[in-house]
Amino acid sequence: MDPSAAPRHRRNRRDWLVDSAMFVLAVAFTLLTSADRLDTAPLPPAWLFPFDQFAGALACAALWLRRRWPVGLAVTLVALSAVFEMVAGPMLAALFSVGVHRRPRTSGTVFALSVLAAAVFTYLRPDPDLPPLAMLMLGLALQGAAVGWGLFVHHRRRLVLAQRDRAARMETEARLRAEQVQHQVREAIAREIHDVLGHRLSLLSVHAGALEFNPGADPADVARAARVIRESAHQALQDLREVIGVLRAPTGEPSAPTRPGLPTLADLRKLVAESGQAGMPVELCDDLGARETVPDRTGHTAYRVVQEALTNARKYAPGAGVQLRLAGAPGEGLTVEVVNDVPAAVASDAAGGGHGLAGLAERVTLAGGRLEHGPVRRDGDGGPGGWRVRAWLPWPA
Template sequence: MTTHPTSVLARRLLAGELTDGGPSHPGQVRRSARDWVVDVLLFGWAVLCWAALFEQAEAKTYLPGWLVAIDPPLGALACLSLWLRRRWPLGVALAAVPAAALTDTVVGALAVIIFNLALRIPPRTAALVLLLHLAATLPYVLFYGVPHDERWTIAAFVLVFYLLFFTWGSATRARRQLVLKLREDAVRARADHERRLADVRRAERRAIAREMHDVLAHRVSLLSVHAGALAYRTQRTAAGEGTALDDSEIAESATVIRDNAHQALEELRDVLHVLREDEEEDEEEKAEPGAPGKPGTPDGARPQPDLTRLGELVDEARAAGQTVRFDQELPERAEGAGGYPLRPQAQRTAYRAVQEGLTNARKHAPGRPVEVRVAGAVGQELTVRVSNPLPAGHRSTGPAGAPIPGAGAGLTGLRERLELEGGTLAYGPRDGTFTLEVRLPWPVPESGYDAGP
């Protein structure tokens, strides 16, 4: 369930400008419950000030009669204008200039108007309007100060009065702008987080697709070869072109198919287990000196593919009927120590490259010999090359003549793996031979490496 950015309680306790980004456009007024309470209190305070000063108006005998007459109406209009200050802050401030210049009952409303001016109008414009108020008010104070010998004291008070409420409004404006800026940063950070999360999810889906293809395509192609051979022999027998399969041959073929199906399920389970955990943390945190098994191998899971298991991969291909020549030139001392000084992810990528090459040869060039060569040295690079002669007509058929499907996703996934490892991929036909070549950097381990004599 998605929660709203601002809760109901927050909308009631915060100013309208601070709830959900404020009004959709400057002319719109969106008062929160807090705003209504504040408006009522400020209006009441302004009316009380107007009433208190209205009672003293008749005592100001030193003022001209016309000033005494217009004082209460102008002050009352200023009080009523407070209800419009949110929508038209600049207009209300300008309209209050005559009242501020000629009346005393406007004091309560004027404090709110000046505060509102600094709060809602840009600083430069607000400062100009403030100067206009001072220019209009000070002559009245200097000419009609009470008593006349204290006019400078009253002028200083008026100046402090204006600056106090203007400064207060400016500080409140700065605080609200800071809150809105922090909210924008939070929204932007949330959007960035969601975008990164979406990118991570897409990367995870690509990783899952690569692993699924690499594991299942290899095993399913082996199943297809064995099942195709069995179907081919059966069809020839039915046509009277070959000898019938005896029970032992049928049982052997069924056993091979069953074992490969079980193997595919086991490898699929291992892939899913690996994909649930971060590879780096899995290899660094779970590796324990002296512990049995391979470092970083989860309990209950088989070791992940690496360079030491290339022989098993080639043997499986040979058992499926492929003719494979396998040459390997790797550091012998590292092999004798039980592992190669190369990151497990890079070793897995090299393994998948050989697996992809054998699978493609089995799909697209059945019956053709395959040559696999793996060579490399620490501080140089690791090279994997899988090549096979192109079949006549480039047809992709199995032993029984049925095409083995393939969407080309394996090479795409392999290229993505190599991009993550900083390697390169090259493949294509040349001089009647299809070659897949992978190159991976093989840096010197940080702990150093002794290549031996």
């Protein structure tokens, strides 16, 4: 439905001013026409002139209803204009109202009726001092000007409404984009915190468990384990502050950590050494070529894959051996594979957690890679023999 077609029953100050101006103009047009006919001679038949003036007064008064019933009023005045000359002024105002408040198709229909009424008036009451064709063309010019002016205002209002709607949509889209960015930042922070704290807390758990199950250990070993726990807790806080500081930086993509401060492939050996100190033997097979050309984002994602895999192995298969393999080359991609030896029951439990692996899969996907994980089989009997996490990440040439 055309929004401008909705009836308006209450006028504001601007409406009162416009309606008053339209009424005054219609009255002035009617009075000038009446005065002109009194100075010369009324159109034949002369006896119709008093009724003509009365119809013009009623038509002027009826203009106060033009906002409520614009089409009905215009059609009525158009019909009266076929007989009464003094209705011309109010009829022009009614044509303007239809052009403003109704669709162009409706305005065109009413204008066509006004053309027919003008032709009928020219035939019924010809002006002795003016040729019929000139009289008809003058009426059509005035009626066309009124309808054209109304259509101009109508389209201008629609344009303003369209611009307001467009501005509102743009504001809504901007708000949605801001909310989406905030959501991405929260997800990035959640992933980083999960990876950092999960790894550090698993190390703390291993050393604290060793102290709990061996209360009679040598004081030197207890002191060494306590020192490792303290250093791990301190490092966890440092890593957490570093992650939050990087992700709160005002530049760059929060989902694509490429700025200095986040770990990359260069920090993998330190990660492997920490796992070895916690009692997890890790065998590293590094077949990478041109390591220095690995993008920071790819290196960071690979680091998080290894970190999450080692954390899960330490949680679900404490003491089991782990094989870490890095392979790839520029243009071929980077492959990271972590396999741990674990009994079948433990592998099933590991598959049941899923929260860390789900977040890891999302991280790898955002980096443009693929992640696979699941149990591996022993050679010979075909039974479950461990758990494997394998990721492929893009490495441009």
